[in-house]
Amino acid sequence: MVRVSNGEKRILEAAENLFSRHGFDAVSIQKIATQAGVSKATIFHHFSSKQELYITILKQACLDIGTILQSLEKEPCTSVKPLRDFASAHLKNMFDQQDVSRLILREMTDGDIKQGQALAVEVFGEHFSRLIVLIQSGQQEGVLRKNMDAADAAAAIVGLNVFMFQSWSVLQHLPATSFTDPAHTGERWLRLLLLGITDKEETAA
Amino acid sequence: MVRVSNGEKRILEAAENLFSRHGFDAVSIQKIATQAGVSKATIFHHFSSKQELYITILKQACLDIGTILQSLEKEPCTSVKPLRDFASAHLKNMFDQQDVSRLILREMTDGDIKQGQALAVEVFGEHFSRLIVLIQSGQQEGVLRKNMDAADAAAAIVGLNVFMFQSWSVLQHLPATSFTDPAHTGERWLRLLLLGITDKEETAA
DNA sequence: TAAAATCCTGACCGATTGGTTGGTCAGGAG
DNA sequence: CTCCTGACCAACCAATCGGTCAGGATTTTA
Numbered sequence: 001m002v003r004v005s006n007g008e009k010r011i012l013e014a015a016e017n018l019f020s021r022h023g024f025d026a027v028s029i030q031k032i033a034t035q036a037g038v039s040k041a042t043i044f045h046h047f048s049s050k051q052e053l054y055i056t057i058l059k060q061a062c063l064d065i066g067t068i069l070q071s072l073e074k075e076p077c078t079s080v081k082p083l084r085d086f087a088s089a090h091l092k093n094m095f096d097q098q099d100v101s102r103l104i105l106r107e108m109t110d111g112d113i114k115q116g117q118a119l120a121v122e123v124f125g126e127h128f129s130r131l132i133v134l135i136q137s138g139q140q141e142g143v144l145r146k147n148m149d150a151a152d153a154a155a156a157i158v159g160l161n162v163f164m165f166q167s168w169s170v171l172q173h174l175p176a177t178s179f180t181d182p183a184h185t186g187e188r189w190l191r192l193l194l195l196g197i198t199d200k201e202e203t204a205a
Numbered sequence: 206m207v208r209v210s211n212g213e214k215r216i217l218e219a220a221e222n223l224f225s226r227h228g229f230d231a232v233s234i235q236k237i238a239t240q241a242g243v244s245k246a247t248i249f250h251h252f253s254s255k256q257e258l259y260i261t262i263l264k265q266a267c268l269d270i271g272t273i274l275q276s277l278e279k280e281p282c283t284s285v286k287p288l289r290d291f292a293s294a295h296l297k298n299m300f301d302q303q304d305v306s307r308l309i310l311r312e313m314t315d316g317d318i319k320q321g322q323a324l325a326v327e328v329f330g331e332h333f334s335r336l337i338v339l340i341q342s343g344q345q346e347g348v349l350r351k352n353m354d355a356a357d358a359a360a361a362i363v364g365l366n367v368f369m370f371q372s373w374s375v376l377q378h379l380p381a382t383s384f385t386d387p388a389h390t391g392e393r394w395l396r397l398l399l400l401g402i403t404d405k406e407e408t409a410a
Numbered sequence: 411t412a413a414a415a416t417c418c419t420g421a422c423c424g425a426t427t428g429g430t431t432g433g434t435c436a437g438g439a440g
Numbered sequence: 441c442t443c444c445t446g447a448c449c450a451a452c453c454a455a456t457c458g459g460t461c462a463g464g465a466t467t468t469t470a
Contacts, residue, residue, distance in 0.1 A: 025231035159368035177356040196401025
């Protein structure tokens with residue numbers, strides 16, 4: 001059993017919260033210390049540098065997401081239901097663990113720290129390959145269109161979820177739209193992706 | 206004609222570049238001054254504060270995007286082509302003006318500065334309402350499915366583009382995928398969105 | 411050409427940054 | 441009772457932060 005003192009845990013919690021909301025540079029050690037109810041020196045007692053603290057949190061975040069994604073081992077894809085389940089679970093997970101999700105997404109898009117982007121790629125690759133397998137089995141079963149790249153479909157599903165998560169606060173303030181509940185909106189978007197935007201009869205490109 | 210001194214222009218260029226890449230807090234006035242080839246005090250001669258400089262850039266960015274979007278005034282949507290054009294133009298514009306795009310997207314998702322998020326919402330709303338109108342006309346013409354929310358479709362189109370733009374560097378490093386060229390990948394994703402993922406009878410591309 | 415306005419700078423300010431130092435304190439082992 | 445260790449902190453450090461100011465250089469205007 002790894003010993004983790006009370007203070008260290010509080011530091012990690014505060015740092016994860018602040019880093020995820022404001023990013024690496026906008027958060028000072030002093031702010032983390034204050035929010036953790038600890039002196040600044042204590043942080044350097046537990047972590048050798050600000051960057052080490054950040055990477056520690058990033059690794060933990062990747063670990064968390066990894067274990068959660070494991071719970072989505074699914075049966076072969078004889079219908080679109082596993083796809084729906086995956087998408088809604090993925091979306092729910094993002095909103096449930098906002099701090100972790102924001103942290104990883106931030107690292108993905110910003111990527112100042114070299115180690116960080118590599119980690120993010122690793123985590124994202126995990127999502128992707130799992131989802132791609134799911135889609136390919138669906139293609140073999142004849143449920144999903146065969147003349148498309150499974151990777152494209154996977155990217156589209158994950159991409160829409162990510163976009164909704166990132167832009168939710170903005171989407172709400174948009175005029176003339178009906179984006180009220182993330183989960184419900186996500187279902188509608190996925191349905192769009194499944195059925196297509198075009199009207200069924202006229203699908204001439 | 207508004208007079209803009211040589212120095213001021215260089216400051217704006219440097220600031221836009223740095224802010225878009227690293228965010229507000231991670232960029233110091235000194236770094237902007239150095240990259241602009243100007244002394245730090247000169248920046249405060251032209252701008253009263255760091256925040257004012259940032260907002261100035263943000264406003265300019267919104268203006269740029271606004272004028273570009275105006276060039277997409279399109280004829281009524283009797284086919285799916287205007288939709289393709291909009292999407293590809295939108296994507297191309299993001300990659301052509303990476304700094305501006307990143308700046309606005311960053312402000313959208315981060316949103317530390319109150320004024321910033323409002324501006325981002327305004328710009329994004331511009332995209333959206335234009336696109337929604339386009340889609341609704343397509344629905345009336347019978348080209349697009351009627352039993353869907355035009356706002357959902359618009360969000361999906363823009364969302365996939367945004368996701369691709371933001372995550373392009375990561376997508377490339379993903380294993381077992383064929384994401385080589387943004388424009389080409391974007392076309393494939395849009396096709397997916399138009400036709401749907403699920404298999405249907407008459408869906409030859 | 412002199413005055414006025416603008417552009418630009420080096421020197422400087424108090425505050426804050428990430429990080430170090432020396433040391434206190436509680437508790438477990440011998 | 442001593443010794444050791446890990447947790448913790450106030451005080452401190454050099455560097456950098458955003459920002460100010462007085463004044464030199466250059467251009468505009470009168």
